[in-house]
Amino acid sequence: MRVQLKGDNRLGITYEVLNVLVQSGLDIRNMEVTTHFIYMDIPALRKSELEALTSVVKSVPGIHEVSAIDLLPTEQRRLQLHAVLSSLPEPVIAIDTSGNITQANEAAQAITRQTEAKLRNASLDNLLQTPLMTTLQQSAFHITETETVLGGKTYLLRAEPITSKEKADTKISGSVLIFQRPAQLGRAFSALDTRQATRGFDAILGETEIIQNIKGKALRLSKVDAPLLILGETGTGKELFARACHETSTRNRKPFLALNCAALPENLAESELFGYAPGAFTSAVKGGKPGLLELADTGTLFLDEIGELSPYLQAKLLRFLQDGIFRRVGGTKEIKVNVRVISATNRHLEDMVSTGSFREDLYYRLNVLSIILPPLRQRKGDIPLLTRHFIMRASKQVNCPPPKTSQELLSLLNNHPWPGNIRQMENALFRAVSLCEGTELTTTDIEFSNTQSLNAAPSSDVTYDNATNYKEALEAFEKDLFSSLYPQHPSSRKLAKVLAVSHTTVAEKLKKYGLT
Template sequence: MRLKFYCQNRIGILRDIVAQFADYRINVARGEVGGDQGNTIYLHVPKLLNAQLSTLKPVLESIPGVFGVKRASLMPSERRHLELDALLSSLSDPVMSIDMQGRIVAANRIAVQVLGVRVQEVPDLSLDRYLDEVDLPDLIRRNNSRINGLRIKLKGDTYLADIAPLHTEDTTVDSLAGAVVTLHRADRIGARIYQVQRQELRGFEAIFQSSSRLEAVINEARRMAPLDAPLLIVGETGTGKELVARACHLASPRGQAPFVVLNCAGLPESMAETELFGYAPGAFEGARPEGKLGLLELNEGGTVFLDEVGEMSPRLQTKLLRFLQDGGFRRVGSDEETFLDVRVICATQQNLPQLCSEGLFRLDLYHRLNVLLLQVPPLRECLDGIEALAAYVLDRAARQIGCHLPALSPAALEKITRYDWPGNVRQLENVLFQAVSLCEEKVIQPVHLRLPHSEVSPELAGIPLEGSLNDMLGEVERNILTTLYQQYPSSRQLGKRLGVSHTTIANKLKRYGIGAQDGP
């Protein structure tokens, strides 16, 4: 058990506190002093029982200068360790801290994999045994400053190393304590430069707004971004919901604070709960003895983006609702309340009101999330800007691949304009990147656009099978809309019957010349 004492900073107060445990023959394993003025004492008492604490608490609070005693989930050093571990684990490059003898003090998981050792073997492992051409401690002493882009060979692979020296006091050579070494694979530097260039445009400037429909949504998002309230972003897969969420974060007063993402559909319920809320020491078998901080605590003052919130389990929905109501929650296995200041942005491609009516999503949580609402349109509803968007994607693809910029032939443009793009902008990017890599000429033709095709089946009898898949699907779609329009003679009625927006139906009716195109 860990205890937190709010107390006066006076000589002998720690001795007076520990003496009470000694009288009960209870061992204090570790102690730390915290607070801005040393006015908080933390004690780790592993074998202290709840019943013993109930007896001891009045005695401890009667000590002169002790104002209060409560249970703590973590010691300050444990919290710093967890935060550092979470930071290192989030990095995609190998990172190691070494001392001035070249021994590894700490390393992230990627670095452990590169070295080919077990995690427990890392501390005190000599990095020199893996480096043939450079003496890092000597290099650090001679330079005594940051080194960027040092080419080294490690286990047969070439890396560019960034080396940041660590000093104990001043910046003299005598105060050198070691260095932090970050490795970048030399053969991936081109892709890294591309990613850096791509990230130079931040926020809403990174969203290409060629469509008038999308431009209107982004203008709406700009107005919502500074508001410190939950935001719900609705849209199909591949429409760029996370990009919009990140832009809203960067344009808000929290823009300099962290922005973290949790995909609620990609994790089991128990793992999603511990990732978001963390867990207390010894919360379950296999848990870290010091516990774990959740994304909410690691992101204090920032924004948490919950993708696919419609996939969230009922238990997690209840905890999220409680947090949105008063900012408080409990870690898994803990009875201590934690209160935080974090903005929550959620996204989903599902129909949350329908899930609520089916009892699969809490109605009260939906109303809490739906304070601000953005609906990101699918690509098929933004066809007025697809030519400019395609040109933008082709330019990016050519720069990344390092080839000439190909043009889009009229036939290829017609093909992408007539396609429905179920994967939206993400699918368009993938198709055009592949087309650039396949095209050996200066013009992209329809043959370079690899769109999904379907197999012939008996049910297609009577449908012309010449042309592209899009042509054939268009014929099927036209027949369906022509038939159903007689029973549902408006875009709103027909959209409700088919489970899509009335705007989509109106556009399709207009495309196929069905009915009077009466709008909604």
């Protein structure tokens, strides 16, 4: 039987209780002491003897209550910890400083096909494909993220030290290792994206017939588990539709991850998409890194601006779409994942196919299903609704009351051609709300983006009066040139094509002048 004694916080009270119990001939198997409480496990004590024990123990000055309990505090905490570990879907293993396993949850037992009794006191390094103990000891048993293989499967491992404080010293007694599959991490990344309070197609505003028809078609296509190509001008909401298609698909509880194919040079885009093996290049993470395809396993991968993909990456993506298999950069192991690919572009892929700049076989692989999003000028009936929505959103962002809109402003917005579509409209209204000093927005508050021709030289107020030499004058010109053109071509690849230079040169200049 286990009993709890409640009493005064008095020096020597525990010693006196022990003496009384020894004199009574009772054997104590386990005992715990905290302030005001003494807990004991007395195997020979029967329930019928508790009353007699109570009167004996209460003879000790300061003991007020004696009661039976189910578990000692340590036993209760151990069971609670076991329940928590058992509820975790990922393998969790605790080790001591020598690398011997002290505890393993049910997920770890399942993946290793061993019971906890067999795992206990076994060496951690015997379970892993690559020994880890040296790394753990060198890093004070703390690892932010490394890749390892457990039970024949690849995991991302995180290690946290088990510490105890004695006076001013912190002592490490072991480590807790948490193993996560790349797809689990992908779901976590996806869950962190809280940009939309409204989910699915309800997040896409529009009452006109054209947008309602597109939403209806997209909803039907979202149920079909096949590649989807979304076409439309810049700013028409291609990513919004891609996300809605994911959220209404059978994969809606799995990761949704996105990559802008124009935002990165070829080598970085390749490692982001396919990941890289250990030692693939000098600055790589030591244990390698999974790419978006692994992180999105069983979910959806959205490839925006697919028309900007290099010929090399087009070929590598095509192979994956054919059989679902790829290799990491610098790796030899073939990895198979189950990912739905949704791609989008504002370019005419058929024209690119005819000129040889986009692979025809890849185009047909991506274009199994397709939708074309209408530009804002074809759905002007939605402009009043969108105006109210963007004004309300901007007001919350800048923390001000939402201003009213004059009839003249609505007429101006309705008649504007909106070459940048909904994104341009949202930005224009955000600017107007941010700068508005009254309670009503008028035509004088709105400023439209510069619609300068793509190849026109920038009109600039830059002066060279402060330049002391040719180099400074050249830098002043370069800064003005890139400042003017970058908003119109917001990627290093696009701007490089306009200026007929390499995208590396453009990226370096943008970084140099603080534009990225």
